[in-house]
Structures are given as C-alpha cells and as structure tokens.
Amino acid sequence: MIYLDNAATTYPKPMSVRRAVSGAISSGANPGRGGHKMSVSASEQIYKCRVKAAEMFGAGSVENVIFTPGCTYSVNMVIKGILGSGGHAVISDMEHNAVVRPLKALESRGVSYTAVTVSEDDNETISSFRDALRPDTRLVVCTHVSNVWGMRLPVGRIAALCRQYGIPIMIDAAQSAGVFPINAEESGFDFVCMPGHKGLYGPMGTGLLIARRPELLSTIIEGGTGSASRSPEQPDFPPDKFESGTPNYAGIVGLSAGLDFVKATGESRILSHETALTRAFYDRLSREERVIFYTPRPDARRFGGVLSFNIRGMDSEAAAQYLSQRAGIAVRAGLHCAPLAHRHFGTLDTGAVRICPSYFTTMNEINAAASAVMRLARNS
Numbered sequence: 001m002i003y004l005d006n007a008a009t010t011y012p013k014p015m016s017v018r019r020a021v022s023g024a025i026s027s028g029a030n031p032g033r034g035g036h037k038m039s040v041s042a043s044e045q046i047y048k049c050r051v052k053a054a055e056m057f058g059a060g061s062v063e064n065v066i067f068t069p070g071c072t073y074s075v076n077m078v079i080k081g082i083l084g085s086g087g088h089a090v091i092s093d094m095e096h097n098a099v100v101r102p103l104k105a106l107e108s109r110g111v112s113y114t115a116v117t118v119s120e121d122d123n124e125t126i127s128s129f130r131d132a133l134r135p136d137t138r139l140v141v142c143t144h145v146s147n148v149w150g151m152r153l154p155v156g157r158i159a160a161l162c163r164q165y166g167i168p169i170m171i172d173a174a175q176s177a178g179v180f181p182i183n184a185e186e187s188g189f190d191f192v193c194m195p196g197h198k199g200l201y202g203p204m205g206t207g208l209l210i211a212r213r214p215e216l217l218s219t220i221i222e223g224g225t226g227s228a229s230r231s232p233e234q235p236d237f238p239p240d241k242f243e244s245g246t247p248n249y250a251g252i253v254g255l256s257a258g259l260d261f262v263k264a265t266g267e268s269r270i271l272s273h274e275t276a277l278t279r280a281f282y283d284r285l286s287r288e289e290r291v292i293f294y295t296p297r298p299d300a301r302r303f304g305g306v307l308s309f310n311i312r313g314m315d316s317e318a319a320a321q322y323l324s325q326r327a328g329i330a331v332r333a334g335l336h337c338a339p340l341a342h343r344h345f346g347t348l349d350t351g352a353v354r355i356c357p358s359y360f361t362t363m364n365e366i367n368a369a370a371s372a373v374m375r376l377a378r379n380s
C-alpha cells in the first residue's frame with residue numbers, strides 16, 4: 001500500500017517510536033500515583049517528554065505543557081475554558097470541526113463567532129481579522145496550516161494583532177507541528193493545540209496543549225491527579241489542574257520518541273522533503289485536462305505538505321475508492337471535517353481528494369500515485 005493519508009495520522013511511525021511504546025507497555029506502572037520504583041520511573045519519563053515539548057514549542061515553562069488525548073481535546077479545553085460563560089470568537093474560514101463544533105455547542109450559552117475569509121494576500125487576511133474583532137471578542141482561533149488545502153496562514157502576524165488588542169489567541173497546529181518550527185513564546189501564541197500522532201510521529205491517542213496563559217482556562221474534567229489528594233478541590237496549578245486521571249503512559253513515551261525523531265531530523269528537512277513530493281505530484285498532473293488543483297504550485301514558504309485536488313466530473317469519494325481498490329493508494333476524500341474550508345473553494349458538494357506525504361514517503365511512491373490518478377482521469 002502507498003500511504004498518503006499522513007494528514008490523518010502518520011504511518012509508518014519511526015522504529016524508535018514503536019520500540020518506545022512497546023517498552024512502555026512491557027514495563028510501566030501508573031506515573032505519579034506511587035512511591036515505588038516503577039511508578040517513579042514512569043513519572044520521570046513523562047517529565048522528560050514535558051521538558052522536550054516545552055523546549056521545542058517555546059512553552060515558557062514545563063508546567064505549561066499539558067498532555068491530552070489529541071488535538072480536538074486540546075482545542076476544546078481552550079474554547080470551553082475561555083468562552084464557557086459567553087463571548088465572541090474570531091476564527092478563520094479554514095478551521096476544522098474541532099474548532100467549529102465546540103463553538104456551535106456553546107451558542108446556547110451566548111457564544112457567537114465570526115469566520116474570516118482567508119486571502120492569498122496576507123495583508124488582506126490580517127485586515128479581515130482586524131475588521132472582525134469586536135469589543136466582546138474573547139478569543140481568536142487560527143489554524144496554522146489548512147488540513148485540506150495545505151496553505152499556511154500568517155499566524156505570527158495575527159498573533160501580533162491580537163496582542164495589540166489584548167485578545168488571547170489559540171493556534172491549531174494539527175498540520176504544522178513537526179513540519180514548521182513553532183515557538184509560542186517568540187510568536188506570542190497564548191495557546192497552541194496539536195496532536196501527537198501526526199507530524200510529531202507519536203501514537204494515536206496523544207496530544208499537547210501548550211498553554212502560556214493557563215490561568216485563563218477552567219477545567220473540562222476533574223478528578224484524581226496524584227497530587228493534593230486530601231483536598232476535594234481540583235488542584236489549581238498546571239499541569240495537574242488539566243490532567244485528571246491516569247495518563248496515557250505508553251502514548252506519551254512514544255510521543256517523546258517522536259519528538260526526538262523530529263528534532264534529530266529537523267523540521268526544515270521534513271518540510272523540504274514533503275514539499276518536493278507534493279510539488280512533483282502537482283507538476284505531473286497540473287496539465288492534465290481533468291485534474292483540478294485549487295491552490296498554486298506548492299512552495300515551502302506558503303504551504304505545508306498537504307495537497308487536494310479533484311477529477312472533473314467525478315465525486316472525490318469515487319476517486320479515492322478507485323485509488324484504494326485498484327491501485328493500493330490510501331488517500332482521504334470528502335470534506336476532511338472542514339466544511340468551511342471546502343465552502344471557500346466551492347467544493348462543499350464534491351469534497352476533494354487529499355494527498356499528504358510524510359518524511360517516510362518516497363518519490364517513487366508519489367510518481368506511482370500520480371500515474372494512477374492520470375490513468376483514472378484519462379480512462380473514466
């Protein structure tokens with residue numbers, strides 16, 4: 001199988017990650033819950049991962065790194081933590097349902113939001129964000145890289161705008177973490193949400209919330225934290241406040257190995273490899289009569305390694321089914337949980353076919369995928 005669905009989760013995982021997960025399952029006690037050796041050693045492993053993440057993403061302090069089950073959970077923590085009692089949010093029109101649905105769910109509590117149209121011209125995008133701010137805007141949310149179209153949004157400039165107006169900003173780094181360097185402190189991001197299982201090469205069921213202003217968040221679940229156990233009250237200090245229940249120890253140890261992998265490889269090498277592949281795919285097919293690309297030729301300054309297309313006259317799901325069943329190529333079709341992003345390019349009815357390579361994808365695989373799409377476009 002040629003796996004081009006790395007925007008959903010990366011596959012394969014590096015050998016170091018697989019070994020780390022297997023080792024953690026083979027020997028691991030509940031971290032932070034006991035004074036015995038195996039529990040203490042598990043706590044140390046988790047702490048090590050926290051330190052690595054704090055350094056890698058500019059969290060400001062180790063306590064600002066919060067482990068979650070995935071990006072959706074991280075996003076919910078921020079949106080519900082800040083807007084739980086009402087207010088207005090400004091989001092981009094590239095947001096995933098991980099952002100839109102929690103906002104919708106809060107409408108009954110007086111929350112409203114404005115989705116800003118992203119433009120190819122960053123200046124225009126910034127001024128649209130500025131125009132959408134209101135006196136009651138309590139949060140700005142912006143995805144770093146669109147999970148459908150791969151375009152990179154000017155999040156640094158949007159953060160600067162938010163700072164000017166004193167409004168917290170949350171970045172959805174689901175498609176950018178591990179591909180573009182992210183430093184929350186330097187860029188002025190108050191919150192950065194990311195899965196551990198995509199560009200960070202960790203296992204599914206892992207995620208991170210980098211919370212530089214944890215004091216703005218309330219909890220969405222409470223429970224045992226292994227700390228301050230005498231008190232019936234939830235601890236009010238991070239990360240414990242936000243990490244109730246037994247952590248995903250094997251997942252976090254795997255994520256830790258994933259962070260090592262990304263650091264050793266380097267985001268810039270990962271990005272240039274993925275860009276070379278999406279570019280090659282684009283170049284092979286852009287002159288093909290029935291193949292429609294919606295975005296310009298990928299370049300590493302403005303795009304992450306995500307590219308979507310359609311075959312004129314064919315439903316995206318049908319194209320993906322052909323690629324899977326007849327050519328052994330795994331892609332994702334449909335709306336990718338991001339209907340706003342599809343409305344932007346007029347593909348709400350057809351969806352689109354998305355390819356996303358990883359660091360492990362080869363040029364031969366991309367060429368084979370492009371040839372399969374070409375065959376489909378010419379012969380169907």
Ligand code: PMP
Binds near residue numbers: 069070073174
């Ligand atoms: N945001 C974006 C932009 C995504 O691409 C995804 C995953 N498709 C998510 C959020 C949700 O991530 P997770 O599945 O890890 O919760």
